[in-house]
Amino acid sequence: MSRKGNRQTEAFELRVGSELVGSKGVYIVKEFLGEGGFGKVAKCSKLWSLEYYAVKIxxxxxxxxxxxxxxxxxxxxDPDENHLIKxxxxxxxxNMTCIVYELLEVNFHDSLMNEQQLVPLxxxxxxxxQxxxxxxxxxxxxxAHCDIKLDNIMFEDLNDMNVKLIDFGLAVETNELLTGTKIQVTQFRAPEVILGLPLDESVDMWALGMVLACIYxxxxxxxxxxxxxxxxxxxQIFGLPEADSVSQSVSQSVSQSVSQSVSQSISQSINFHLFSFYLFICSFHEN
Incomplete structure (x- = not known):
């Protein structure tokens, strides 16, 4: 077997104890934190150091x-100031690409699963x-992040409720967001994505609203x-808009009556999504 073949095989035999040699040090795999189509995320210690990191492999x-x-x-x-992973x-x-990130504590999904009561408003x-x-x-x-969901928001420190946005594997420059692009998991997917309308960074605001509503x-x-x-x-939540505001770019797979009722509710600005979520939360709080 060729030397190249051996190296490729070793890449697939990544295990606890494996060493990853970077430009700023050697990282030793201590445990695997997650795995997906992209690869694996490992908790690693740095050789001759007490520091730990999350390495996406x-x-x-x-x-x-x-x-x-x-x-x-x-x-x-400034990731710390703006609540973004460092x-x-x-x-x-x-034969592996390794990105070394700061190690954070727990994501929203795991935190919610362990909670016995709802998170206070x-x-x-x-x-x-944040x-x-x-x-x-x-x-x-x-x-635009394009993949905001419970799993991609993590606590930096559970004691002071400091959170950070993680996983920019699907992030794109806003001017590259093409009409009709399928992004986001369904539970957090913005209506303009579903209907094939023009997209901008407001898709992230919608997803954030869904995350906050889910937490609440x-x-x-x-x-x-x-x-x-x-x-x-x-x-059913946002109501029926005027029929003459229906966009011509609405997906043909959605019935005409539903298209008419939702198109006006879709804003191209961040302010609309934020305001809609605010009203929704207020209605729950009052009840």
Missing amino acids: MKISREGQKEFEKMKMIQDL MYECFTYR CYIRVIAQ LLKALKALKSIGV CGYYLFPSSTEYETIRAMV
Whole structure:
């Protein structure tokens, strides 16, 4: 077997105790925190150091390079100040792309699963303020996250409710968001994505609103078995707009009556999504 073949085999035999040699040190895999189509995330210690990091390990690909490029843009924003995950370095080792991130405590999904009661509204306000600051920072550099969900928001410190937005593997520059692009998981998918309308960074605001509503209620706000059911539920909450405002670009797969009832409810600005969620939360709070 060729030397190249051996190196490729070693890349797939990543295990606890494996060493990843970067430009700023050697990282030793202590445990695996997650795994997906992208690769694996490992908790690693740094050789001759007491520090721990989260290392995202992927087969060399364009996706890994794109994530690194987006993270380089984000580092100029001051990740701590703007509640964005901090990247330390990116390197290639044994046919793998490795991105070294700060190690955070627990994501929202796991935290909610372990809670015996709903999160108080005063805590949700703090979390919302921090994540709105993160989205404002991303907007300032023309980047949309495109995958905001419970799993991609993590606590930096559970004691003071400090949170950070993570996983920019699907992030894109806003001017690259094409009409009809399918992004976001269904539970957090913005209506303009479902209907094939023009997209901008407001898709992230919608997803954030769904996250906050989920934290408050303890369940997903809209059904997600089909996009039709999701849109139908949105109409029941946001009401019926004027029929003459129906966009000509609405997806043909959605019935005409549903298209008419939802199109006006879709805003191209962040303010609409934020205001809609605010009204929704207030209605629950009053009841």
